[in-house]
Amino acid sequence: MTETDHADVAQRLESLRERLDQYNYEYYVLAQPSVPDAEYDRLFREVQRIEAEHPELQSDTSPTQRVGAPPAGAFAEVLHEVPMLSLDNAFDADEMRAFIRRVSERSGESPEALAWCAEPKLDGLAVSLLYEQGKLVRAATRGDGYQGEDISANVRTIRAIPLRLRGHFPERVEVRGEVFMTRAGFEAMNEHARAHGEKVFANPRNAAAGSLRQLDSRVTAKRPLSFYAYAMGTVVPERRLDDDSHYQRLQQLREWGLPVCPEVQRLNSSEACFDYYARIGEKRDQLPYEIDGVVFKLDSIGLQEDLGFVSRAPRWAIAFKFPAQEQLTWLRGVDFQV
């Protein structure tokens, strides 16, 4: 590669990074994206590819090294004790197989010996719920993964989220999950907005994000928001469940009164993962909420800890995305926007 070629690549990379920064701001802070997700994903992959081919151009501030966007300042800041990261994506079966191979190599277990927890990838936004002595004391957005926003007042209006835990709960536990809007809730809300000449949202994800970041929680209270829990953060006193399993932890969350997606399953082989993906893909349109893929997590918490994280995502989980439907949703959404 000549010096001029190299300068061109560096320039292209910088301009792509600037575009992605802008799209992140629109998506996470304003909840008003200006491009479809598929377009964002395509540019993101191009940046990843250039960075892989030219490690000398790597940068800490690249969007590939970061999660979400820092808080915009309207809410109090919350520091996450355990970072809230993103997920790596697989866009086809080969990428999914490569992921399973990587996990197998890193963990020293044969692919057949690995158990997985499969969860539909809900298209909403991640929140952290902190319970002390069983009471919900704080709720926060993911933000940039390290610092989120305190949205406690808004989250308290979501009926699916218990204000008190049930049964034998730990002194302190952080629950993570997705706030989302069902399709029916979204349609009803837009119908109402249209009838009153108000702003209509492009899709349930934007509607959920916009609703959670309202400064007046009375507005949030009127929005049909729902919630499914999918992970635990800090737990005090720290305790090990007998079988050291992510799936088991989700059952524990359910016992404490937190809703967990009924489609969640523990799977014992990679074939079962592909079957699950196909099955959920077929029923995708009949599900009451929008999903954009399936998240596969290594079920063993011990192995999860051994594998750890890379810059912005855990090594033990992947979002196996469905082929983009969003171009269409997007066009419909744009027609709606007023």
Ligand code: NAD
């Ligand atoms: P992501 O949405 O690809 O994956 C991580 C998120 O998945 C988590 O934070 C959580 O909110 C969610 N999730 C849903 N179900 C889950 C489960 N069972 N377990 C764990 N997490 C679960 O990552 P991201 O960093 O939030 O967003 C990146 C994606 O957002 C991009 O791939 C792109 O499609 C979209 N995006 C679009 C624009 C745009 O301008 N259109 C801008 C930024 C991002």
